Amino acid sequence: MALDHYAPFLLSAFGITLAVLVAYALYLRSRLLGARRRYSARNVSTAAPRVTTAQAASSANGPSAP
DSSP: OOHHHHHHHHHHHHHHHHHHHHHHHHHHHHHHHHHHHHHHHHHHHHSOOOOOHHHHHHHHTOOOOO
16 A cells, blocks of 8 residues: 555645644633633622621621611
């Protein structure tokens, strides 16, 4: 079999395959980072507000009289 005859075809086939795989990996990475951003933004917006120590101390004394 004359491998020299098929060398350009094989090199171009491997090159195209590699380019497609790299492009697909970059696409998946982009989708994953976007999903992480959406997930973390959703968790921040739905998180319960935290009570600071100053708020806890003032509410422990009861309502203040005007």
